[in-house]
Amino acid sequence: METLTADGRLAEAAQAAGSAAQACAADLAYSWQTRFLAAELWCTALRGAETDGVVRRAGDLTDRTLPALARGYATAAASLVEADGGLLAPARARLSAVAAVGPVEWVRREAAWLDGQPSIALEQLVDASDFVAGLHEITSRWAAADLGVAPPDRSGPAHVAVAATLDAWKSASGFDRAAAAWHDLAVREEVRCLLAQGMHESDPARAVPPLLAAEQLAERAGLVVLLGRTRRALRRHAVRRDQRGPRAGTELTDRERDVLHLVAAGEPTRRIAGQLGISTETVETHIRSGMRKLGARTRTEAAARLGQAS
Numbered sequence: 418m419e420t421l422t423a424d425g426r427l428a429e430a431a432q433a434a435g436s437a438a439q440a441c442a443a444d445l446a447y448s449w450q451t452r453f454l455a456a457e458l459w460c461t462a463l464r465g466a467e468t469d470g471v472v473r474r475a476g477d478l479t480d481r482t483l484p485a486l487a488r489g490y491a492t493a494a495a496s497l498v499e500a501d502g503g504l505l506a507p508a509r510a511r512l513s514a515v516a517a518v519g520p521v522e523w524v525r526r527e528a529a530w531l532d533g534q535p536s537i538a539l540e541q542l543v544d545a546s547d548f549v550a551g552l553h554e555i556t557s558r559w560a561a562a563d564l565g566v567a568p569p570d571r572s573g574p575a576h577v578a579v580a581a582t583l584d585a586w587k588s589a590s591g592f593d594r595a596a597a598a599w600h601d602l603a604v605r606e607e608v609r610c611l612l613a614q615g616m617h618e619s620d621p622a623r624a625v626p627p628l629l630a631a632e633q634l635a636e637r638a639g640l641v642v643l644l645g646r647t648r649r650a651l652r653r654h655a656v657r658r659d660q661r662g663p664r665a666g667t668e669l670t671d672r673e674r675d676v677l678h679l680v681a682a683g684e685p686t687r688r689i690a691g692q693l694g695i696s697t698e699t700v701e702t703h704i705r706s707g708m709r710k711l712g713a714r715t716r717t718e719a720a721a722r723l724g725q726a727s
Contacts, residue, residue, distance in 0.1 A: 418430050418433045418434050418437065418453070418456060419546070421433060422456070422459075422460060422546065422548060423546045423547050423548050424548065424576065425548050425576045425577075425578060425579070425602060425603075427460045427461075427463050427464045427602060427603065428460075428464065428601075428602075430456070430460045431457050431460035431461055431464070434453045434454070434456040434457035434460065435453070435454075435457045437449075437453040438450045438453035438454045438457065441453060448484060451478060451481065451483050451484065451487045452484060452486055452487045452490075454474075454478060454487070454491075455475075455478055455483070455486075455487040455488070455489075455490035455491040455494070456487075456490050458471050458474055458475050458478075458490065458491055458494035458495070459490040459491075459493055459494045459520060461494065462493070462494035462495075462497045462498050463497070463552075463603055463605075464602070464603050464604065464605075465501065465603055465604040465605030465606070465608075465638050465640065466604045466638050468498045468501075468638075468639070468715070469639070469715045469716055469717075471494050471495060471498045472495045472498055472499060472680075472683065472685070472716075472717065473685045473686050474685075475491040475492065475494050475495035475685075476495065476683070476684065476685025476687075476688065477685050477687060478491045479491050479492065479495075480685070480687075480688075485516065488515055489515055489516065489518060489519060489520060489521050490520060492511050492512065492514070492515045492521060493512075493519075493520035493521045493523075493524045495508075495511055495683070496508040496509075496511045496512050496521075496524050496525075496528060497524045497527065497528070498717060499511070499683065499717060500524070500527065500528035500531050500532070500642070501531070501605060501639070501640045501641065501642060501643070501717075502639055502640075502641050502642075502715060502717030502718055502720075502721055503641035503642055503717070503718070503721030503724075503725075504681055504683070504717055504720055504721055504724075505528060505531065505532045505642075506681075507681060507682055507683035508524075508528045508683075509528060509532075510683065511683060512524060512525045512528065518543075519546070519549065520549055522542050522543070522553075523542060523549050523550075523552055523553045523556070525537075526538040526539075526540060526542070526553060526556055527552075527553075527556050530556055530559060530560050530563075531642045531643075535559070535560035535561075535563040535564050536560070536564065538556050538557060538559070538560035539557055539560045539561065539564075539568075539569060541569070547576065548576055548579070551576050551579030551580075551583075552579070552606070554579070554583055555579065555582050555583065555586075555606070555609070557569055558582075558583070558586040559609070559613075568586070577598055578595065578598035578599045578602055578603070578606065581594055581595040581598045582595040582598075582599075582606070582609075582610060585610070585613065585614075586613070589617050590617070592610045592611070592613045592614035592617065592627070593610075593611075593614055593627065595610040596610035596611045596614065596627070604634055604638050604640075605638070605640055605643065607634060608631045608634050608635045608638070608640060608643050608647070609631075609643065611627040611628065611630050611631035611634070612627075612628065612631045612643065612646060612647050612650060614627040615627045615628035615631065615647075615650055615651075616650050621654045621655075624650075624654055625651065625654050625656055628647055628650050628651050628654075628656075629651070629656075631643070631647045632644065632647045632648065632651065635647055636714065637714065639713075639714050639715035639717060639718045641717070641718050641721050668710070669707055669710055669711070669723070670703075670706075672693070672703055673703045673706055673707040673710070674707075674723065675693060676689060676693070676700055676703040676704060676707065677703075677704070677707050677716075677719055677720045677723045678720075678723070679692065679693075680704065680716055680717070680719070680720040681720035681721070681723065681724055686700050686701060686704075704716050704719065707719050707723070711723065
């Protein structure tokens with residue numbers, strides 16, 4: 418599984434980790450089960466698609482006494498999903514509570530970049546797999562571009578999609594090929610390549626199509642921060658997109674607001690239910706209702722929209 422992850426074969430790694438977790442549970446090897454469950458969450462978060470249950474599952478895991486490796490994977494997974502969904506304060510709180518090694522180190526830098534702190538994203542990684550180190554090199558290119566400085570001169574690993582992306586940054590071209598390399602592998606990185614392609618084009622006829630593609634992918638995956646960046650890039654070409662708003666005639670109830678505020682604080686469903694004295698099924702009902710009323714595709718997006726409106 419670690420080899421698959423290091424090679425960027427995230428879907429296969431997640432499947433292998435899930436199968437291994439089931440086998441460990443059958444053998445009552447619960448310590449190893451938690452390691453594999455956390456690794457599955459990490460791979461799912463890296464892919465950036467179908468991540469709506471990651472924060473809740475990670476919270477359920479980290480409520481237990483976990484091996485350090487499992488806690489790191491689970492924390493990195495939940496924090497990345499929260500940061501991508503615009504819930505940057507909960508992400509920072511999670512990351513500050515664990516040792517900054519491996520995946521946690523990159524997610525801390527990635528969350529800083531998403532939060533408009535590119536100088537932190539330039540810090541060098543230590544003790545990371547080739548694939549995560551490659552992702553950090555990509556984040557460093559974005560951070561350097563935001564700061565208007567030259568990126569660090571560090572060699573990236575040989576993973577095909579990472580190499581294609583770093584080559585595109587060096588030549589300011591080829592982001593379309595890099596985006597294609599990320600397709601079906603990691604939607605958040607595909608979005609970033611399409612965004613970079615649009616930002617490096619001065620001709621609107623060539624810049625707008627990849628930006629529209631990035632917008633569609635980011636909205637579908639609930640990548641709230643990247644969606645905002647994409648829409649800002651589109652506005653530079655006089656293309657405006659109205660943000661999905663609340664449905665007419667529908668207001669959040671007090672209980673829906675309470676639930677979504679706790680989601681924004683990073684609380685898993687089970688703890689929300691305990692704090693509010695309701696069942697987990699009722700919590701999920703309130704979350705789905707709030708998502709519908711706010712026009713959000715994911716629970717994290719709903720919580721972020723509620724925070725922006727408050």
